[in-house]
Amino acid sequence: MLAVQTHEITKHFGEVRALDGVSLQFEQGIVYGLLGPNGAGKTTLIRILATLSRPTSGTARVAGIDVVDDPMAVRNRIGLGGQFAAVDDYQTGRENVEMVGRLYNLSANESRKRADEVLERIRLTDAADRPVKTYSGGMKRRLDLAASMIGRPEILFLDEPTTGVDPGSRLDLWDLIEDLVEAGTTLLLTTQYLDEADRLADRIGVIDHGKLIAEGTSTELKNRLGGDVVEIHALDGDIDSSAAVLTPIAGEEPVIQGQSLTIPALRGVDTLTQVVRGLDEAGIRPEDIALRKPTLDDVFLALTGRVAEGEDAEARPTGPRGRRGGR
The missing domain is CATH 3.30.70.980 (YebC, transcriptional regulation domain)
Structure with missing residues (x-):
């Protein structure tokens, strides 16, 4: 079964075409990396697949389920990690994860059990009972990942999961993501870090101005x-x-x-x-x-025609840049 399949997805915000006929598909058990500049449409696509936004036109299926026709069935099979850690600074790490478990309609006992499992998995057990306001940025991103895992999703959507964290924490998160895939989770990962896509993604799609302009393995691209x-x-x-x-x-x-x-x-x-x-x-x-x-x-x-925002190098325009790759 395909993990994700979209056909001619569009999303309009007034006169703005955030997505303009995006068609992609990928199988279960892989990491699909979605690359693109800021404003390219990556987060808009994630929101549609996660049933947080309806497409203007086109169809999208997650785990074989239409995201418009049966959004609750989709939500039972997915997890979502956004661009910013959605955690409560005044609760402990454990309380944050247990709260998400309760939102999944898990019992209090099951929420505690799963919270212990995922906190150990992301190596936060020692800090689990500290207030989140004492966590570093990298620890908060790991906690956010733990919260997205407590529902044991078949498919996990991660929207720029390492943005704003230090290099050491990025490497830790990469290891965690690789562990998740080895355990059978399918990931759709958006990123601005090209080395991240190169290391983690089995297939990569490049999106710009709301269009999917290239797709393939890292080597093929x-x-x-x-x-x-x-x-x-x-x-x-x-x-x-x-x-x-x-x-x-x-x-x-x-x-x-x-x-x-x-x-x-x-x-x-x-x-x-x-x-x-x-x-x-x-x-x-x-x-x-x-x-x-x-x-x-x-x-x-x-x-x-642009340098990825996540890269450190400074771009200097020189005229038409895109002609070698072709749009």
Whole structure:
């Protein structure tokens, strides 16, 4: 059975088309990663699948159930973790999780039992009886994940679960997510962190301006860029002159991201050699130069024309960026 299936889903807010004909599907037992810039429609799609919002048109099924026709049956099979930890700072961690269990109509005894299970699973047992206001940001996100797990969902929707947490807590959450999948939970994960999607997602969909513009495994998406790339890291003041050297070699303007300039290496090592010679003849000495495989950063940039908001690098527009990936 398919975990999620949508067909031509649209969602309009007045004149704004938050979703514009999104069709996707994926099977149970995997992590499906949904990538896209802010405002692309990721959260809107999650809200429709979680029965919190009705589509303007189109159909959506979760675990084979239509989200409009039978929303209660869908809710019995899903869990949801939003962009921000939905926890009560004045309750203890255990009380927060037990409260969600009661909202699932579990008995008090069953809520306590399951709360103990999930708190142990996410390694919060030692802090379970402390007020949540004493928790770090990463601990609150883990607690929110625990609350979404107490109903033992078949399918878990996580909307940017690691946004705003420190790197160590991100790694902890990644481990927890991988444990959940090994235990049989299906996940739909939205994220702005490309390394997160690369590590966790079995399949990835890229959404922009409400449309699904690309879909595949991480490797398949990287292969769309057509092979290796040459990347140079220019010194301050050399970006424009370096771009002038790279443009005729590549036949298109390089993608510039901070001090980094990237072009497709259509001739592999020969392109790298041509770049080195061109820079040398122009009297430009870069900090670094390399021939490498494309990354999800390159894919995202080619498809959307933007750097993912979760990335640290600063984008510098250079003209039409999306043409290598194609929309």
